[in-house]
Amino acid sequence: MLIALAEGDGIGREVIPVARDVLSALRPDLEFVPVEVGYGRWQRTGEAITDEEMRVLSSADAILFGAVTTPPAPDYQSVIVRIRKSLDLYANLRPVRGRGFDILIVRENTEGLYSGIEKVEHDSACTLRCISRKGSERIARFACSEARSRCDLTIGHKANVLKSDVFFRDICIAVARDAGVPCKECYIDALCLDVLQHPGRYDVIVTTNMFGDILSDVAAYLVGGLGLLPSANIGDGHALFEPVHGSAPDIAGKNIANPIAALRSAGMLLTHIGDPGAGCLVESAINAVLDQGICTRDLGGKAGTREFGDLVVRELSRRTKS
Numbered sequence: 468m469l470i471a472l473a474e475g476d477g478i479g480r481e482v483i484p485v486a487r488d489v490l491s492a493l494r495p496d497l498e499f500v501p502v503e504v505g506y507g508r509w510q511r512t513g514e515a516i517t518d519e520e521m522r523v524l525s526s527a528d529a530i531l532f533g534a535v536t537t538p539p540a541p542d543y544q545s546v547i548v549r550i551r552k553s554l555d556l557y558a559n560l561r562p563v564r565g566r567g568f569d570i571l572i573v574r575e576n577t578e579g580l581y582s583g584i585e586k587v588e589h590d591s592a593c594t595l596r597c598i599s600r601k602g603s604e605r606i607a608r609f610a611c612s613e614a615r616s617r618c619d620l621t622i623g624h625k626a627n628v629l630k631s632d633v634f635f636r637d638i639c640i641a642v643a644r645d646a647g648v649p650c651k652e653c654y655i656d657a658l659c660l661d662v663l664q665h666p667g668r669y670d671v672i673v674t675t676n677m678f679g680d681i682l683s684d685v686a687a688y689l690v691g692g693l694g695l696l697p698s699a700n701i702g703d704g705h706a707l708f709e710p711v712h713g714s715a716p717d718i719a720g721k722n723i724a725n726p727i728a729a730l731r732s733a734g735m736l737l738t739h740i741g742d743p744g745a746g747c748l749v750e751s752a753i754n755a756v757l758d759q760g761i762c763t764r765d766l767g768g769k770a771g772t773r774e775f776g777d778l779v780v781r782e783l784s785r786r787t788k789s
């Protein structure tokens with residue numbers, strides 16, 4: 468099985484090698500192909516990603532992605548947004564788990580405010596928020612199929628202001644009704660607060676692209692920060708796994724980034740390729756290291772990125788041998 472590894476920029480270059488070691492420890496049969504993409508590559512070659520990298524990514528059985536820096540420059544296109552769109556990775560799953568809550572944020576990943584349809588003029592700038600029936604129905608179906616084996620569905624939207632969200636919400640309600648999934652709705656701004664105050668009230672949350680992006684960063688507060696949250700980008704033919712965090716230039720190159728989000732993303736990848744047992748082992752090995760009081764600086768500890776990863780690998784080899 469072929470896994471494409473795109474470290475990207477910043478701390479992506481530190482956490483993905485750690486995640487690769489964990490994958491290799493559990494599944495020595497996996498083959499890895501490195502793919503260089505991102506702002507660093509753009510600075511070096513003038514291109515952040517080419518058709519050749521897209522070809523390698525699309526031919527892999529799964530992709531493990533670090534994070535890329537996206538400078539706020541009008542002529543620079545986000546690499547990760549291009550990959551999500553090109554491979555039609557329409558469902559972005561962001562699990563947020565802790566004591567007393569188990570939330571799955573299902574974010575539409577290909578349209579909405581990240582449509583890429585934009586116009587910047589001297590006195591105005593405009594971004595088109597595109598919500599299609601096809602895009603809304605398929606993300607609602609995806610969320611319902613997750614919610615069916617869990618509890619219920621919450622639709623996060625801003626239908627009191629945006630007509631495009633009346634459209635999105637009504638489609639989600641209709642899909643949930645047809646699927647027999649209990650469903651409630653909440654304005655996204657109120658949801659951002661309530662999810663922090665009462666996380667146990669939420670199960671599967673479906674929402675549009677940018678709202679899901681923001682909500683998942685907000686929800687990271689529940690678990691101790693961005694260094695802990697993994698994600699999966701799923702399409703009908705491809706899948707990409709990446710930490711929720713970005714390239715964190717403020718801490719890059721210092722060996723202090725928390726690798727847990729990348730490790731959990733690798734765990735989701737293992738489950739996706741049909742090895743849920745290995746996915747669970749990753750989680751239990753992470754917890755075993757944390758239970759010894761060992762953690763990175765963002766969680767109040769002193770362990771380095773590499774050191775934490777090595778301890779997880781050691782924990783895994785102890786478990787797989789016994």
Ligand code: NAD
Nearest residue numbers: 534535536537547693694712713714715717718724725765
């Ligand atoms: P960020 O997630 O990179 O960092 C936000 C804060 O969280 C920073 O203080 C950072 O130090 C901290 N942090 C993030 N990950 C951490 C980890 N693993 N361990 C410890 N601390 C961690 O978000 P940002 O600063 O808004 O963005 C930086 C760059 O990343 C930007 O260029 C942005 O466009 C890009 N970005 C990329 C992706 C992606 O590739 N999918 C996602 C988000 C942001």
